[in-house]
Amino acid sequence: xxxxxxxxxxxxxxxxxxxxxxxxxxxxxxxxxxxxxxxxxxxxxxxxxxxxxxxxxxxxxxxxxxxxxxxxxxxxxxxxxxxxxxxxxxxxxxxxxxxxxxxxxxxxxxxxxxxxxxxxxxxxxxxxxxxxxxxxxxxxxxxxxxxxxxxxxxxxxxxxxxxxxxxxxxxxxxxxxxxxxxxxxxxxxxxxxxxxxxxxxxxxxxxxxxxxxxxxxxxxxxxxxxxxxxxxxxxxxxxxxxxxxxxxxxxxxxxxxxxxxxxxxxxxxxxxxx
Amino acid sequence: xxxxxxxxxxxxxxxxxxxxxxxxxxxxxxxxxxxxxxxxxxxxxxxxxxxxxxxxxxxxxxxxxxxxxxxxxxxxxxxxxxxxxxxxxxxxxxxxxxxxxxxxxxxxxxxxxxxxxxxxxxxxxxxxxxxxxxxxxxxxxxxxxxxxxxxxxxxxxxxxxxxxxxxxxxxxxxxxxxxxxxxxxxxxxxxxxxxxxxxxxxxxxxxxxxxxxxxxxxxxxxxxxxxxxxxxxxxxxxxxxxxxxxxxxxxxxxxxxxxxxxxxxxxxxxxxxxxxxxxxxxxxxxxxxxxxxxxxxxxxxxxxxxxxxxxxxxxxxxxxxxxxxxxxxxxxxxxxxxxxxxxxxxxxxxxxxxxxxxxxxxxxxxxxxxxxxxxxxxxxxxxxxxxxxxxxxxxxxxxxxxxxxxxxxxxxxxxxxxxxxxxxxxxxxxxxxxxxxxxxxxxxxxxxxxxxxxxxxxxxxxxxxxxxxxxxxxxx
Numbered sequence: 043x044x045x046x047x048x049x050x051x052x053x054x055x056x057x058x059x060x061x062x063x064x065x066x067x068x069x070x071x072x073x074x075x076x077x078x079x080x081x082x083x084x085x086x087x088x089x090x091x092x093x094x095x096x097x098x099x100x101x102x103x104x105x106x107x108x109x110x111x112x113x114x115x116x117x118x119x120x121x122x123x124x125x126x127x128x129x130x131x132x133x134x135x136x137x138x139x140x141x142x143x144x145x146x147x148x149x150x151x152x153x154x155x156x157x158x159x160x161x162x163x164x165x166x167x168x169x170x171x172x173x174x175x176x177x178x179x180x181x182x183x184x185x186x187x188x189x190x191x192x193x194x195x196x197x198x199x200x201x202x203x204x205x206x207x208x209x210x211x212x213x214x215x216x217x218x219x220x221x222x223x224x225x226x227x228x229x230x231x232x233x234x235x236x237x238x239x240x241x242x243x244x245x246x247x248x249x250x251x252x253x254x255x256x257x258x259x260x261x262x263x264x265x266x267x268x269x270x271x272x273x274x275x276x277x278x279x280x281x282x283x284x285x286x287x288x289x290x291x292x293x294x295x296x297x298x299x300x301x302x303x304x305x306x307x308x309x310x311x312x313x314x315x316x
Numbered sequence: 317x318x319x320x321x322x323x324x325x326x327x328x329x330x331x332x333x334x335x336x337x338x339x340x341x342x343x344x345x346x347x348x349x350x351x352x353x354x355x356x357x358x359x360x361x362x363x364x365x366x367x368x369x370x371x372x373x374x375x376x377x378x379x380x381x382x383x384x385x386x387x388x389x390x391x392x393x394x395x396x397x398x399x400x401x402x403x404x405x406x407x408x409x410x411x412x413x414x415x416x417x418x419x420x421x422x423x424x425x426x427x428x429x430x431x432x433x434x435x436x437x438x439x440x441x442x443x444x445x446x447x448x449x450x451x452x453x454x455x456x457x458x459x460x461x462x463x464x465x466x467x468x469x470x471x472x473x474x475x476x477x478x479x480x481x482x483x484x485x486x487x488x489x490x491x492x493x494x495x496x497x498x499x500x501x502x503x504x505x506x507x508x509x510x511x512x513x514x515x516x517x518x519x520x521x522x523x524x525x526x527x528x529x530x531x532x533x534x535x536x537x538x539x540x541x542x543x544x545x546x547x548x549x550x551x552x553x554x555x556x557x558x559x560x561x562x563x564x565x566x567x568x569x570x571x572x573x574x575x576x577x578x579x580x581x582x583x584x585x586x587x588x589x590x591x592x593x594x595x596x597x598x599x600x601x602x603x604x605x606x607x608x609x610x611x612x613x614x615x616x617x618x619x620x621x622x623x624x625x626x627x628x629x630x631x632x633x634x635x636x637x638x639x640x641x642x643x644x645x646x647x648x649x650x651x652x653x654x655x656x657x658x659x660x661x662x663x664x665x666x667x668x669x670x671x672x673x674x675x676x677x678x679x680x681x682x683x684x685x686x687x688x689x690x691x692x693x694x695x696x697x698x699x700x701x702x703x704x705x706x707x708x709x710x711x712x713x714x715x716x717x718x719x720x721x722x723x724x725x726x727x728x729x730x731x732x733x734x735x736x737x738x739x740x741x742x743x744x745x746x747x748x749x750x751x752x753x754x755x756x757x758x759x760x761x762x763x764x765x766x767x768x769x770x771x772x773x774x775x776x777x778x779x780x781x782x783x784x785x786x787x788x789x790x791x792x
Contacts, residue, residue, distance in 0.1 A: 160766040161766055162767050164764070166762065168764070168766075170767070175772075272560075272563030272564060273564075276556050277556065279552070279777065297459070306753065307753065307768050307779050308747070308752070308753060308755060308772075309753065310755045311754070311757060311759055312757045313759050
């Protein structure tokens with residue numbers, strides 16, 4: 043009996059709930075695998091998919107979004123060993139699952155914490171409630187590959203945004219594997235889209251894309267590139283999430299800022315009377 | 317139509333100096349390297365006063381004064397005491413409200429009825445509201461011990477000069493920041509009177525600095541490396557430029573920019589109330605309102621009836637002397653703005669929309685534009701897409717609620733929207749789908765210090781007013 047020959051996996055992009063190769067047909071060798079090298083066109087396609095998913099995802103009930111995110115945490119937990127096999131430390135996988143569960147619970151609470159009734163000086167009902175800003179482009183931190191990724195995706199989508207994520211270029215396998223988790227979690231296609239490849243290629247396209255509402259620059263370590271992306275983002279006044287300077291402790295409690303930066307506050311007035 | 321006798325408000329309550337310096341470090345000082353500007357009354361074109369035009373050395377001096385005040389006085393001061401200064405300012409504004417209202421109407425051209433009954437009460441209320449936050453920041457939902465940001469550079473527009481000053485300065489000071497504020501080039505005078513109020517309140521020197529000037533002064537201020545926070549209200553074009561200029565810096569930015577709000581009237585809305593709302597939405601403050609309801613979307617089956625009522629109501633509007641207590645629509649703020657309104661209105665006619673204004677006599681001197689509506693407007697017309705910032709309404713029609721949403725959201729802006737219908741569930745359905753920061757249902761152009769204001773999309777980011785308004789001035 044000869045030893046069984048393993049079936050190897052092809053690591054591809056995640057766009058609109060599907061796993062296409064880069065339209066450019068390119069790949070790059072990283073973590074001993076050929077990983078898709080996303081093009082500018084792939085980035086634009088991902089934005090189209092993300093935009094198409096906004097209506098359904100933002101329009102879903104908060105309870106429903108919470109259920110789906112919790113389901114994703116269940117799937118993530120189930121694939122624990124797979125992430126460990128990719129070289130991710132077990133405590134990071136645990137923290138990533140816990141982080142995802144933490145955010146899942148915010149789906150039906152953030153509006154209560156961040157919105158509220160305003161006691162205006164007149165006979166009016168006046169209520170402020172947060173809404174998702176729309177399509178968010180995310181440059182994920184280079185590492186920790188899984189915990190960092192989860193910590194930037196979950197706060198964006200829990201409130202109803204959809205995302206296009208530029209994954210860590212040096213450790214992209216965790217991102218593609220997370221995509222497989224999300225694809226089996228009842229998450230509608232297009233809510234999360236993941237591009238692997240060079241940040242310098244995808245991020246400028248996302249930053250200057252006029253159908254992107256916000257950009258998270260957490261994973262951009264090159265100050266010149268970060269400034270360039272910010273300048274591009276100004277064209278349609280994208281909300282910009284800039285990383286705090288210095289090393290970030292991804293294991294520490296994240297607070298609300300990642301969620302609230304990607305929310306719009308809508309205030310509705312109506313007269314009271316008989 | 318009634319005959320109205322003139323009912324002018326006396327301007328003797330305002331004691332204007334011939335010229336004003338900059339307010340830096342608690343004193344009025346001459347500019348180091350700048351020239352001067354004349355502020356005129358847009359209703360008569362008379363020169364009201366000469367004000368300094370701050371140059372880069374003045375910006376440097378003001379930012380340094382603000383930094384010193386932040387480090388030595390205002391930052392370390394307990395919130396309880398900051399609150400008391402803000403309460404003092406609020407009271408002084410109430411006490412001097414007549415003077416401020418008359419000066420605002422003189423400098424801006426808005427009717428005294430508005431400056432007296434809307435602007436000034438809101439200005440005082442804003443300071444009262446944020447005064448109360450100064451010693452309660454740990455309960456505002458931004459962490460157990462939220463910190464101020466530092467020195468705030470604030471640039472404000474000419475449409476609500478003193479109110480925009482209040483929206484900027486009150487939350488900044490309550491949160492513990494110090495400020496350098498630049499009022500608009502054409503409306504600097506109430507800000508300078510506010511500087512006197514700061515002196516009267518014994519506000520520590522350098523906590524509030526006022527630099528008058530034009531675009532160059534504003535640019536130098538927001539680009540100054542000693543500034544930690546930039547807050548801007550004005551055009552989307554300038555907002556974009558500011559967003560580019562702060563890129564790569566650690567400055568925190570909030571911007572409140574243009575709008576092209578849809579005011580949506582359904583067939584079950586009480587027509588008279590809706591017409592009042594349409595008039596208030598677009599002719600309040602001469603339409604110099606970023607959240608003005610400048611696109612009327614009226615359901616097709618009632619369009620004729622609504623337009624007939626609207627025209628009848630517009631014929632009652634009294635356009636003229638801003639200081640006359642019966643005036644509804646005052647002067648356009650500047651020759652440049654009048655030119656822009658004319659240019660866009662001409663484009664409306666040229667692109668095929670039908671223009672209508674009530675017969676109305678306009679004064680010979682000053683800058684005036686009769687209330688105007690355009691019918692037969694399509695979504696592609698410039699007057700349906702670009703912010704006119706004047707008393708010009710574009711009328712479009714729709715058949716279904718879904719079409720109304722589609723048309724209302726078909727704009728890069730997202731500041732406000734109006735809904736007029738008797739059906740509650742439809743209001744909430746619409747409100748969910750309109751991409752705008754403020755939704756007025758069966759009302760329009762209502763403001764309150766407790767109520768967050770600000771836009772979606774290219775109308776900017778950040779909120780002013782309410783608990784949310786603190787966020788832009790705290791390190792969160």
